[in-house]
Amino acid sequence: MASNRPAPEAPFIPASDESESFGYGSYRADEGPWEEWNPTEDSVDRVRGRHRVAKQRGGFARSSTVLGVGVMAAVGAGGMASAHTGKSPVSISLPDSVTHLFEGGGSSSAPKATGTGLSGVGVSADSTKSGGAGEALRTRIMAQAEQQQSKADSKATAAALAATEKQTADAAAKAEKDAAAQAAAAKDKAVADAKQAAEAARLAELAKQYTLPVVSYTITGTFGQPGAMWSSGYHTGLDFAAPTGTLIKAVHGGTITEAGWAGAYGYRTILTLDDGTELWFCHQSSINVSVGQKVSTGDVIGRVGATGNVTGPHLHLEVHPNGQATAIDPAPWLRDKGLNP
Structure with a gap:
């Protein structure tokens, strides 16, 4: 990655009589004033590379940015912890100096930031009371699982009842068929017995009319x-x-x-x-x-x-x-x- 070469320092010319100082009670020689320096194309070397880094003046903007990123990361971490673990929201309170920076003023009359659970961001009061968004999601999933299990049990029960009814019907049909076969067999046997009895009676009657030609033979x-x-x-x-x-x-x-x-x-x-x-x-x-x-x-x-x-x-x-x-x-x-x- 290309880096910028430092610009040449301006010549130091101390002022003879400056009565005001910056941040101190008396004049100091290292505070200036300095001679105004306007860099030109010839006095400043060309910066090589595709990107230029703007010089950030002052430390407050950089500090605010870092603090803002940290706060956002804390908010995200707190929300994720609450969603995944289901623990109680963690309250994070900001000091007055940080609150002053967010509000953009230095007035001591500005309201102080109160401790707010970052994990409660985007979560309704009802879901917070029931254990948070994770608990509500778990409850909904469990309800759906129970409903599906109930449907599966109902289908299994219906199938078992249908199988039992079919077995009962088959058994009844088989019993009826066997009973009919037995009745038919009994009827045939009765008819055969009747015929045999009739034939025996006929032969007995004929035996009275017929006889063998020889008694002992x-x-x-x-x-x-x-x-x-x-x-x-x-x-x-x-x-x-x-x-x-x-x-x-x-x-x-x-x-x-x-x-x-x-x-x-x-x-x-x-x-x-x-x-x-x-x-x-x-x-x-x-x-x-x-x-x-x-x-x-x-x-x-x-x-x-x-x-x-x-x-x-x-x-x-x-x-x-x-x-x-x-x-x-x-x-x-x-x-x-x-x-x-």
């Missing part, structure tokens, strides 16, 4: 068994093995349509039921009925024997619905009539 051949013994290649009836001479009874009431020798079937009796079904009783040792005779359930129609194509005494029973040539399995037909061969 052993099943030795079933329908559909393959073998070279049968001309069709498989067994076409149901064999009841019993001793020769065992009584053969009519399974149901009907009419005798055939009674006599039938080749491989030996002695055979055909009983035709009212619905047209033909029952063939084969391999008899004897026949006790004749063609056209009406018989009832349980009537004796012949005796067990071993006539025809056999390996031992037994009754060969065949069932031909509607008198057709092809036979069906006698076992399910007998069961349908309430009989269990």
